[in-house]
Amino acid sequence: MRIPHAVNNLIESFEHLPGIGPKTAARLTYYLLQAPKSLSAAFAQSLEALHEQTKICSVCKNIGESDPCEICESLDRERETICVVEKPLDILSLERSGKYHGLYHVLGGAISPLNNIGPEELYIDDLVRRILKGGLKEIIIACNANLEGEATAMYLGKLIKHKDSSLKVTRIGRGLPVGSDLEYADDVTLMRALEGRSEL
Amino acid sequence: MRIPHAVNNLIESFEHLPGIGPKTAARLTYYLLQAPKSLSAAFAQSLEALHEQTKICSVCKNIGESDPCEICESLDRERETICVVEKPLDILSLERSGKYHGLYHVLGGAISPLNNIGPEELYIDDLVRRILKGGLKEIIIACNANLEGEATAMYLGKLIKHKDSSLKVTRIGRGLPVGSDLEYADDVTLMRALEGRSEL
Numbered sequence: 001m002r003i004p005h006a007v008n009n010l011i012e013s014f015e016h017l018p019g020i021g022p023k024t025a026a027r028l029t030y031y032l033l034q035a036p037k038s039l040s041a042a043f044a045q046s047l048e049a050l051h052e053q054t055k056i057c058s059v060c061k062n063i064g065e066s067d068p069c070e071i072c073e074s075l076d077r078e079r080e081t082i083c084v085v086e087k088p089l090d091i092l093s094l095e096r097s098g099k100y101h102g103l104y105h106v107l108g109g110a111i112s113p114l115n116n117i118g119p120e121e122l123y124i125d126d127l128v129r130r131i132l133k134g135g136l137k138e139i140i141i142a143c144n145a146n147l148e149g150e151a152t153a154m155y156l157g158k159l160i161k162h163k164d165s166s167l168k169v170t171r172i173g174r175g176l177p178v179g180s181d182l183e184y185a186d187d188v189t190l191m192r193a194l195e196g197r198s199e200l
Numbered sequence: 201m202r203i204p205h206a207v208n209n210l211i212e213s214f215e216h217l218p219g220i221g222p223k224t225a226a227r228l229t230y231y232l233l234q235a236p237k238s239l240s241a242a243f244a245q246s247l248e249a250l251h252e253q254t255k256i257c258s259v260c261k262n263i264g265e266s267d268p269c270e271i272c273e274s275l276d277r278e279r280e281t282i283c284v285v286e287k288p289l290d291i292l293s294l295e296r297s298g299k300y301h302g303l304y305h306v307l308g309g310a311i312s313p314l315n316n317i318g319p320e321e322l323y324i325d326d327l328v329r330r331i332l333k334g335g336l337k338e339i340i341i342a343c344n345a346n347l348e349g350e351a352t353a354m355y356l357g358k359l360i361k362h363k364d365s366s367l368k369v370t371r372i373g374r375g376l377p378v379g380s381d382l383e384y385a386d387d388v389t390l391m392r393a394l395e396g397r398s399e400l
Contacts, residue, residue, distance in 0.1 A: 003292065004265040006253035009246035016239060017228050028217050029250070030289040033263055037251045039216060046209035047244035050229070051237045053206035063233055065204045089230040092203065 007033070059130070061106035061123045063088045071104060078102045080137040084127065084156065086110050086144060094142065102140075105130065110148035111155055119155060127156075131164055138168040145174050145192075207233070259330070261306035261323045263288045271304060278302045280337040284327065284356065286310050286344060294342065302340075305330065310348035311355055319355060327356075331364055338368040345374050345392075 003011075007029055014025035032040045056062070057069035064070055071077060071091075081102030085091055091104050107122040131139070141156055143149035153171050160169050175193030176185055185193070203211075207229055214225035232240045256262075257269035264270055271277060271291075281302030285291055291304050307322040331339070341356055343349035353371050360369050375393030376385055385393070 002270055004254050004263060006246065006249040006265075007263065009242075010250050013239075013243040013246045016235075016243075018231055019224070019227075024219070026289060026292060027219075030263075030287065030292075031218055032247070032250060033254065033288070035216075039213075040247045040250050042209075043213040043216075044244040044247035046206065046213045047232070047240045047247065049206040050210050050232060050240050054204050054233065063204060063207065063230075065206075070202055087230065088233070089226060092226060092230075 059126075060104050061088075061108060061126065062091055062104055076101075080135065081140065082127075082130065082136060082138075083140040083142050085142050086149065086152075090142065100140075102138075107143075107152065110143055110152040112148045112151075122152075124156070124159070128159070128163055131160060131167065136164075136167060138170060140170050140172060142172045259326075260304050261288075261308060261326065262291055262304055276301070280335065281340065282327075282330065282336060282338075283340040283342050285342050286349065286352075290342065300340075302338075307343075307352065310343055310352040312348045312351075322352075324356070324359070328359070328363055331360060331367065336364075336367060338370060340370050340372060342372045 010029045010032070011022070011025045014020050014028050015022060020028070032043070053065065054063050055065065055067045055069075057064050057067055057072055059068045059072045062069050062071065066073070078101050082105050083094065083100060083102055084105045084107060085094070086107050086109055088106055091106070094100050094104075105123070105127050107124065107127075109117055109122055111117060111119055111122070130136075139156075139160055141153045143152045143156075157169050157171070160167055173196050175189065175196050176182065182190070210229045210232070211222070211225045214220050214228050215222060220228070232243070253265065254263050255265065255267045255269075257264050257267055257272055259268045259272045262269050262271065266273070278301050282305050283294065283300060283302055284305045284307060285294070286307050286309055288306055291306070294300050294304075305323070305327050307324065307327075309317055309322055311317060311319055311322070330336075339356075339360055341353045343352045343356075357369050357371070360367055373396050375389065375396050376382065382390070
């Protein structure tokens with residue numbers, strides 16, 4: 001059977017997205033086919049605007065509407081703390097928590113020798129430049145809690161201490177996620193939770 | 201934090217799709233942000249073409265590039281059999297199996313009193329009209345194997361027999377899906393599998 005070209009093209013576009021296989025791609029396409037035309041029109045518009053209306057901030061490498069971005073420019077943020085994350089999406093998650101009010105720095109990934117990603121592939125030089133400019137008190141390293149994230153955190157910790165030994169360098173806490181049972185936690189998480197215990 | 205409008209709009213567009221929650225929507229949007237611009241441009245184009253380049257076939261209610269659709273027009277298909285399905289997506293699945301070479305008829309859903317969908321909300325009148333035109337030998341009812349699908353199949357079976365008692369009306373087999381273990385099959389599936397047993 002010949003599927004209409006337009007349908008086939010959209011299925012293929014969906015398949016390019018991470019975590020979406022051929023079955024889901026077909027399901028989403030046929031959903032849009034029976035949905036009002038305005039839905040796919042709005043979808044197409046947002047896709048077109050995505051790259052046109054966003055910029056990568058030259059200071060923190062986050063995605064924003066202007067350069068420097070809203071966070072780097074804001075006068076309401078604490079300018080003495082930088083939180084280092086792997087991806088722009090991580091900033092979204094941290095902002096949702098509403099607990100952090102400092103600045104950010106996006107690395108663009110994590111050190112991963114298996115994938116040929118060394119420190120020079122990440123925005124580490126830019127971070128060092130920001131540190132050497134001075135005026136900072138703390139760097140919070142919020143890399144993922146996996147092997148690559150831990151390696152990157154260790155590397156950054158040593159590097160920052162070497163560049164400015166007066167700077168406080170911290171790593172976000174690792175332990176039991178809220179709502180979870182100790183029973184189901186893995187060994188490494190429990191080890192980290194014990195190491196990271198705090199006084200009541 | 202103010203997320204860029206363009207990013208927010210695309211997240212919202214993704215959230216409108218079935219099975220995609222806010223977290224997945226954000227992940228997909230940030231994936232497209234870091235992917236080449238051509239990917240989202242092609243995506244936007246396929247979305248715009250979707251409704252413009254497709255039509256609902258006036259005969260079988262399937263989605264095609266022309267009206268009547270390629271299947272209804274084709275001279276290679278067996279024109280004495282109609283397979284009745286709930287949605288256009290089901291035709292895609294049946295065509296992939298490569299086993300069926302007849303015509304189709306899309307109902308546009310299944311009878312579901314709880315959702316206020318009665319026989320008059322479906323393309324059943326159109327099916328009856330096709331049947332009364334004559335020239336058919338068999339109607340295969342390929343509704344889903346759930347409560348609504350079974351009810352629709354029962355209703356259609358009676359209706360078709362009433363309109364043309366010489367017509368063979370069949371229901372696709374229900375039983376163990378290939379690759380599955382009898383141990384994990386539910387009671388109703390096993391009952392159907394016993395009813396639908398065939399001689400070796």
